[in-house]
Amino acid sequence: MTLRILVVDDDPSLRQGFIDAVDSTRDMSAVGGAATLAEGLHLLRTLRPDVLLVDLGLPDGNGIELIKFAARHHPDCDVMVISVFGDEYHVLASLVAGATGYLLKDARASEIVEQVRVLRSGGSPISAVIARQLLLRFVATAGGVAPANPDGPELLNGESSLSPREREVLLLCAKGYSYEEVGPMLGISRHTVTTFVKRIYRKLQVHSKTEALYEARLRRLIDE
Amino acid sequence: MSSQRCQRGPQSAGRAVLARLLAVLLALALCGCMPDPQLSGARHFVRADQAVLALEGAIDADAPPPLAGDPRWRPVDLPDVVSRTVAVQGGSTAGRSIVWYRVTWTGSADATAALRGRPLGLYVPRAIGQPLRVWRVEGERWLPVHDNRPWAAEQWNRPLLAEVPGLAAPAEEVTLAVGMPFRNDRFRAMSSLWVGPMADLRIRADRRTALQLSMPQAATFAMVALGALSFAVWLRRRHERAYLYFALTSAAWAARNLHLFVNIPADPWRDWFWWMNAASISWMMLATYLYAFQFDARRYPRVERALVVLVIGGSLLTVPPWDYDVLLAQHAVNLLAALIVTLLLTKLAWRGGSRELRVIVAALWLCLIFATHDWLLVAMRITPETIYLLPYGSMLVILSFLHAAMWRFNGAIEQVEATNTVLAFKLMERQRELELNHARLRTVERAQTVLIERQRMMRDMHDGVGSTLIATLRAVERGDLQTDGLIDVLRSAIDDLRVTIDSLEPIAHDLTPLLASFRVRMSRRLEAAGLRLHWTMGDLPTLPWLDAPQALEVLRLLQEALANSIKHAGARSIAISAQGAGGGVLVQVLDDGAGFDTARPEAGRGLPNMRERARLLGGRLTIESSRGAGTAVRLWLPAQP
Numbered sequence: 001m002t003l004r005i006l007v008v009d010d011d012p013s014l015r016q017g018f019i020d021a022v023d024s025t026r027d028m029s030a031v032g033g034a035a036t037l038a039e040g041l042h043l044l045r046t047l048r049p050d051v052l053l054v055d056l057g058l059p060d061g062n063g064i065e066l067i068k069f070a071a072r073h074h075p076d077c078d079v080m081v082i083s084v085f086g087d088e089y090h091v092l093a094s095l096v097a098g099a100t101g102y103l104l105k106d107a108r109a110s111e112i113v114e115q116v117r118v119l120r121s122g123g124s125p126i127s128a129v130i131a132r133q134l135l136l137r138f139v140a141t142a143g144g145v146a147p148a149n150p151d152g153p154e155l156l157n158g159e160s161s162l163s164p165r166e167r168e169v170l171l172l173c174a175k176g177y178s179y180e181e182v183g184p185m186l187g188i189s190r191h192t193v194t195t196f197v198k199r200i201y202r203k204l205q206v207h208s209k210t211e212a213l214y215e216a217r218l219r220r221l222i223d224e
Numbered sequence: 225m226s227s228q229r230c231q232r233g234p235q236s237a238g239r240a241v242l243a244r245l246l247a248v249l250l251a252l253a254l255c256g257c258m259p260d261p262q263l264s265g266a267r268h269f270v271r272a273d274q275a276v277l278a279l280e281g282a283i284d285a286d287a288p289p290p291l292a293g294d295p296r297w298r299p300v301d302l303p304d305v306v307s308r309t310v311a312v313q314g315g316s317t318a319g320r321s322i323v324w325y326r327v328t329w330t331g332s333a334d335a336t337a338a339l340r341g342r343p344l345g346l347y348v349p350r351a352i353g354q355p356l357r358v359w360r361v362e363g364e365r366w367l368p369v370h371d372n373r374p375w376a377a378e379q380w381n382r383p384l385l386a387e388v389p390g391l392a393a394p395a396e397e398v399t400l401a402v403g404m405p406f407r408n409d410r411f412r413a414m415s416s417l418w419v420g421p422m423a424d425l426r427i428r429a430d431r432r433t434a435l436q437l438s439m440p441q442a443a444t445f446a447m448v449a450l451g452a453l454s455f456a457v458w459l460r461r462r463h464e465r466a467y468l469y470f471a472l473t474s475a476a477w478a479a480r481n482l483h484l485f486v487n488i489p490a491d492p493w494r495d496w497f498w499w500m501n502a503a504s505i506s507w508m509m510l511a512t513y514l515y516a517f518q519f520d521a522r523r524y525p526r527v528e529r530a531l532v533v534l535v536i537g538g539s540l541l542t543v544p545p546w547d548y549d550v551l552l553a554q555h556a557v558n559l560l561a562a563l564i565v566t567l568l569l570t571k572l573a574w575r576g577g578s579r580e581l582r583v584i585v586a587a588l589w590l591c592l593i594f595a596t597h598d599w600l601l602v603a604m605r606i607t608p609e610t611i612y613l614l615p616y617g618s619m620l621v622i623l624s625f626l627h628a629a630m631w632r633f634n635g636a637i638e639q640v641e642a643t644n645t646v647l648a649f650k651l652m653e654r655q656r657e658l659e660l661n662h663a664r665l666r667t668v669e670r671a672q673t674v675l676i677e678r679q680r681m682m683r684d685m686h687d688g689v690g691s692t693l694i695a696t697l698r699a700v701e702r703g704d705l706q707t708d709g710l711i712d713v714l715r716s717a718i719d720d721l722r723v724t725i726d727s728l729e730p731i732a733h734d735l736t737p738l739l740a741s742f743r744v745r746m747s748r749r750l751e752a753a754g755l756r757l758h759w760t761m762g763d764l765p766t767l768p769w770l771d772a773p774q775a776l777e778v779l780r781l782l783q784e785a786l787a788n789s790i791k792h793a794g795a796r797s798i799a800i801s802a803q804g805a806g807g808g809v810l811v812q813v814l815d816d817g818a819g820f821d822t823a824r825p826e827a828g829r830g831l832p833n834m835r836e837r838a839r840l841l842g843g844r845l846t847i848e849s850s851r852g853a854g855t856a857v858r859l860w861l862p863a864q865p
Contacts, residue, residue, distance in 0.1 A: 088729055106718055128740025129729050175761035176740025178747070 003028040003120060006049035008040035008066060009082060010059050014105060018053055018082075021109035028116065037061035044070060048077070051116055053103065055082045056090055064097045071098025071205065078119050088129045096208045100124045100201045123194025124201055131173035134200060138162045138207065161207070162200065169196045266347075266420025266428070273326040274300035278319060279405060288366035289324040289359055289401040297326060302416040305604045320407050323353075328399040329419040346370075346400055347418035347425040348384040349432055350608045354405040355379060358386050361399040369400070377488035381436055381612065385429040387422055413608040432611070437484055440615030444481040447474040447618045450625060469515035470625050476508035477618045484615075495544035502551050503539040505595075505614075506558050510535040512621060513565050516588060519581035519628065520572045527568065534561055555599050562592055580628040587624040591617035680773055681724070688720045688780075712752075719745055723783060727776035733766045735809055735861070738775050739782075739802055746786055753790045755798050762803035769865040774841055778811075778861070781837040781845075784830045785813045785857040793817020793855060808843075808862040819849040 005022050007030060009015040019030040031047045034040040037058045044052065044066065052070050056063040063081065070077050080101040081094035091102050101119045103112060115125060138161060162170070165186070172182045183190040275296040277283055290296055302325070329344070346358055346369075356379065358370040370386035372379060388398065400419060406412040418425055451474025458467035479500055489497050510531050517524060538554050566588045573585040594613035600606045696713045699705040705713070726741040743759055750757050770778075782800075789795050795817030802811045831847065834857075838845035842865050849855035 087725055106715070127744055128737045129726075129731075132731075132734075132737045174740060175736055176743040176759060177761070178759075181759065 001027075003051060003116070004031045004047065004049045005029065005051045005053065005116070006032050006034070006040070006043055006047060007053045008034045008037075008043075008058070008063065009053070009055040010035045010057070011055070014055075014082075017109075018112060021112040022116070024109060025113055028113065035059070037063070037066060040066050041069060044074065044077075048074060050077060051120060052077055052079045053082055053116075054079065054099075056094065064093060067094055067097040067099050080115070080119060088133055091127070091130055092133055095130070095201050095204050098205050100198050118194055119198075121191070122198055123191060124198035125194075126170075126173050126197045128174050128176045131170045134204060135167070135170050135174060137204070138167075162203065166196055166200050166203075169193055170200065173197070266418050266424040267329055269327045269417040269419065270302050272300055272302055272304075272417065273297040274304065275324040275326070276321055277324070278321045278408075280319060283322075285320075285322055285354075285357065285403070285405040288368075289326065289403060291364075291366075292361070292399075300325070303414060303608050305413040305608060306411060320354075320405055322403050322405045323412065323414070324401050324403045325414060325417065326399065326401045327417055327419060328397060330397050343387050343389075343422045344398060344420065345385060345387045345422040345425045346402065347386075347420075347429050348402065349415040349418075349428075350380070351384065351402075351404055351414050352380050352604075352608060353410075353412040353414070354407075356384060357403040358388075359401045359403070360388055361401075366401070377494075378483075381483070383429045383432045383436070385422075385425055411604055413604055415607075415609045436611050440481055440612075440618075441484045443615060443619045443622070444478055444484065447622055448478050450622060451475060451478075454625070464518075466515055466518035466628075469511050469518060472511035473508060473515055473621060474618075476504050476511050477621075480504035480508055481615055481618070499542060499544050502554065503542060505555065506535040506538050509558055509562055512588070512591075513562075513569070516569055516581065516584045519578050519584060520569075522572070524568070527565065531561065531565065552599075552603055555602065559592075559595060559599055562588075562595065566592055580624075580631055583627045584624045587617075587620035590620050677772075680776075684724060684776060684780075688724075689717050692717045692720065716749070719749065720783075723779045724776065727779055728772050731770070731775065733768050733770045735764050735767060735770060735778070735802065735811075736761065738770075738779065739800075739811070742779055742782060743800065746783075749790065750786075750798065755790065755795060758797065758799040758801075760799070760801035760803075762801075764802060764809050765804050765807075765863050767809065767861060767863055769842075777837045777841055778859075781834050781841075781859060782811065782813065784834050788830070789813065789815040789817055789855065793819065795854065806860065807864075808860055811859045811861070813857040814854065816854045819851050819853050819855050821851060822847060822849050 005028055007015050007018045007022075009018065012035070015033045015035070019033055022028045022030045031049055032043045034043050035058075037060045040054065040058070040063075043049075052066070054063045054066050058066075067079050067081065070079050078101070079094075079099040080103050081091065081099045082103050082105055083090050083094075084105045094102065101115060101124045103115055107115070118125070168186055169182060172185060177185070179190045179193045182193045186193070275290050275294065275298070277290070277296070279285060304323075304325070348356065355371070355373040355376040357368070357372070359366040360369050361367075369388050370384075372384055372386075375382060375384075388400065398419065402414070402417065404412065404414060418428065451471045454467045454474070455471035458464065458471060461467065483497075483501055488494060513531055514528060517528060534557070538557060542550055542554050566585065569581070569585050569588065573582045577585075591614070594617045597606070597610070598612050598614045601608065601610060601612065692713060696705065696710065696717075699713075700710065722745045723742065726738065726745065729737065729741070731737050739761065743757070747757060767774075786798070789798050793815050795815035797816055799814045800812070801814075802809060804810075834847075835845055838859060841861060843859055843861040845860075846858045847855065848858075
């Protein structure tokens with residue numbers, strides 16, 4: 001079964017680079033390439049790809065919109081954001097919107113294929129800075145504000161808070177250890193580490209919604 | 225006191241109060257003279273029989289009046305005033321005489337019935353002369369009823385009310401005689417007489433006593449209290465003479481009204497007491513005018529001096545033993561002077577004087593009218609039945625003082641309020657200025673920060689990516705560079721840029737994510753060079769001084785260390801570690817490469833560069849290496865700079 005991939009990037013050469021890298025494999029194929037947000041949305045609806053590679057800076061809007069749309073209407077579609085530097089600000093916003101991975105623009109063809117494959121098999125890449133940010137975000141809500149509200153812990157438990165194992169993975173990633181190193185340190189496989197990370201990304205999405213909901217409720221409580 | 229004028233406020237209220245007081249005073253003055261129709265039974269005698277006898281030989285003041293048929297009884301109108309020396313029949317001008325007034329009261333039938341059992345009496349509103357004697361007819365004889373000698377000193381201003389004992393009821397007719405001894409060379413006056421039930425007469429007598437004595441007493445008390453207050457104020461505010469002059473005015477007034485409170489002293493002080501009583505009018509006048517002059521911005525030292533001379537001179541000229549005519553003349557001169565000064569003050573008030581001055585001038589005019597009235601009373605030019613009005617003048621002066629004080633107080637409060645408003649406004653302005661300055665400073669600061677940051681980035685770009693790209697461009701132009709080489713160069717340029725970006729990430733003074741990012745950035749180059757990386761990261765203390773510029777220095781330093789290991793050492797593996805040590809952080813880069821002689825390092829290793837960066841960071845850099853034994857680069861960074 002072939003993985004169907006959609007590439008949305010306004011730079012033609014970069015777009016073509018990604019399409020070529022994907023098409024060079026036997027188990028993947030690029031089903032389309034779009035240069036604008038509108039075109040991307042259209043193709044996303046009509047083609048229903050398995051994986052969406054999307055750049056944030058599109059001429060007619062922000063790629064975040066596309067990520068949100070995919071996360072809401074095509075939950076089976078994995079989204080990778082294409083970033084120049086993998087910097088915290090852009091990547092984190094994409095993860096919150098629903099992306100579960102990111103690609104650097106200068107990645108080699110082999111790297112692109114490898115990352116897509118990992119993502120599709122349930123794993124996600126993570127950088128130390130992102131790991132650190134995630135730790136801060138989850139801890140701030142779980143340990144700080146939530147206990148004040150009786151609804152807080154319930155909401156943050158389970159779906160939107162971190163398990164101890166997930167925390168350990170994030171802590172090690174934040175220290176710059178690679179997946180290959182983290183696995184043995186925790187006595188799990190590299191693949192399990194990547195799936196932990198992907199699960200954390202999903203939780204981040206939920207967590208962000210919970211956070212927003214919680215914040216809204218808090219505001220309403222204060223306003224009342 | 226301030227002559228500052230203020231347009232708003234209870235000006236009309238002040239006027240209303242003055243007008244009301246004036247009305248009350250006039251009403252009081254009138255009712256003192258007018259009979260009350262509600263009282264019944266008492267008869268008012270404006271005619272009487274009069275007999276004047278020289279007190280010589282056997283006849284003395286204690287002898288009974290002439291008998292009914294005596295030819296010396298002659299009808300006379302009351303009040304009977306004799307203001308000039310008269311020759312008394314059979315007596316010398318130097319001697320004494322006695323004047324008798326005889327009246328007969330007849331009760332009407334019904335009134336008598338109503339009055340049955342109630343005592344009768346005599347009421348004399350005013351008698352000016354020596355102590356009165358009262359007799360009544362009992363059959364064919366005169367019987368003594370009352371001798372006023374114990375109250376001789378106060379007789380001139382205290383109404384006489386005498387009960388006629390044993391004549392309660394059912395008397396239908398009572399004949400009384402009132403005798404008043406006098407010196408032949410002195411004036412005398414007898415008001416009209418009242419005879420009737422004591423109850424009726426007492427009401428009249430009490431009312432007159434209140435008007436002549438009690439109210440002036442109360443006014444004097446109030447004046448003295450205010451004067452004391454004013455004096456206390458003046459002690460603290462010596463430059464405001466109005467307070468002093470008001471205090472002096474009240475003192476003079478108290479001296480003038482002293483006779484209302486004390487028993488007149490006996491000789492030889494009696495004459496001095498009356499001298500003070502008379503002279504105090506002029507003292508009062510002087511102090512009042514000096515007080516009034518304080519309310520005009522202009523000064524009239526000549527007028528003030530003339531007043532002082534006049535008053536002192538008048539007081540000295542009238543020292544005992546004085547003559548009655550001299551006293552009258554003194555009062556007349558005082559009146560004239562008062563009139564002139566009041567006219568002058570009126571002119572001042574009329575032409576742009578302060579509100580206080582106008583009120584004072586109005587009070588002065590009323591005082592002047594009262595004084596004229598009293599002078600006429602003393603001079604026997606008007607009926608002795610009226611009361612002395614000048615004591616009421618003190619009330620007016622009090623009122624004018626209160627008015628002035630009120631305006632003064634009001635003005636002071638308004639001034640304070642205005643000052644506060646101005647201060648608040650100024651404060652607000654200053655605050656706004658400060659805020660503006662602060663904002664301006666912040667803008668400058670921000671611009672400065674941006675400038676410094678830009679310079680830093682420029683330097684970094686210039687030394688790093690910029691020069692790499694330019695060198696690459698030259699090489700490509702010369703055709704020296706093949707595709708693979710080009711890719712390597714561009715990748716390292718991108719890595720450089722990533723390090724720069726990483727240094728700008730918010731790391732909250734924690735070296736950990738910085739080093740972790742660095743590891744990810746470098747891992748590809750290490751892999752490409754076939755190097756194995758051992759990564760060890762402990763728990764690091766935060767470095768409060770670690771911000772973006774310092775972060776970049778740390779990363780560049782490590783980048784150079786790593787580049788040396790890759791380019792020059794030919795190492796197979798490299799170990800990067802970081803841990804807390806010695807109150808700071810120790811970062812180590814160890815390789816198993818060729819090493820070099822630290823005493824003679826080849827050019828191109830960039831060691832001086834690394835040392836310079838370490839120095840800028842306030843850290844310690846040690847580089848250990850020897851040929852064939854690898855290289856150890858250790859960077860220690862303090863927790864506190």
